[in-house]
Amino acid sequence: MAVTVKASLGKTKYYTEVTAGENKIITDEPIDKGGQNKGFNPLEILATSLASCTAATLRMYIERKEWDVENINVEVELENYPLTKRAVFKRDITFDGILDDEQLKRLHTIADACPVHKILTNDIEILTKFS
Secondary structure, eight states: OOOOOEEEEOSSTTOEEEEETTEEEEEOOOGGGTSOOOSBOHHHHHHHHHHHHHHHHHHHHHHHHTOOEEEEEEEEEEEEETTTTEEEEEEEEEEEEOOOHHHHHHHHHHHHTSHHHHHHHSOOOOOOOOO
């Protein structure tokens, strides 16, 4: 399944409107980098993709199993090391509900099966053209 997003940046430093279909978000850079901090920065959006996909994937599975989980909390910390061309995602998942060790073990496997996790752990290719 392909998705298409469009980013549009005018003359206001780094304030970018990103659209996907009828949905829109704002991205920006922090003030110390010349932006106005009016939206998530691009690395935060990348971490958000992993966090939200993980939560949704876990919710789908939990509902199918009819387990009693009120909330799924996913915190993702992304550290980027440009000099070594390495990025580290640290994902911390907690649940408001009662789950045993077997259920938690299964949910770990399910978290790793979220589509964004799979993309980030596979080979990635970026093809660029100027029109």
